[in-house]
Amino acid sequence: MIDPEIHYAVEPRLPVSDFKKLLISSGLGASRPVADEERLSTILLNSFLLLTARTKEPDNRLVGIARGISDASWCCYLSELAVCSSMQSRGIGKGLLMEAKRVLGPEISLILVSVPEASKFHGNTGMAKIADAFWFKRER
Structure with a gap:
């Protein structure tokens, strides 16, 4: 269920301080x-x-x-999906995914690499799991 008390929006001018605070409060700040x-x-x-x-x-x-980062035609890689810990389990992450899908439209695939702790959540969003993925991990 998506929380009706939450407003979703495209916000291209998000202040760095807000982004940082959310990363920390969601737990993603550790990575x-x-x-x-x-x-x-x-x-x-x-x-x-x-x-x-x-x-x-x-x-x-x-x-x-x-x-997300994208070529605007074929795919969009969702590099962050973060919800502050006090607001988790209220459908906000799923709401963000559905809004991303709506904004991107039917011709752009949405790709998400999950942190291990969130894999169970992402399995319940309707996204298909991809078995074969590879990466070079950043050095810093």
Whole structure:
């Protein structure tokens, strides 16, 4: 069930401070360069898709984000899907995925590589699991 008290929007000018705070509050901060605000700024600047989930007025608190990079024609790699820990299990992550799918349209595949702790969640979103994927892990 998707939480009706959450507003989803494309937000291309998301402040670095908000992004950093959400990464930390979601638990993803442990695997992201949250101490390097210049790098976080570059990450945001070069994103193709920045979707946010915010509580409705008057609070308007950022509680989730989906960030993707894309060729705008064939695929979009969702490099972050984060929901602050106090708001998890309310359908916000699924809401962000459905909004990303809607915004991207029917011709663009949505690809997500999950952190191991979230694999169970992603299995319940309707996304197909891909067995054969490979990567070179960054060195820093």
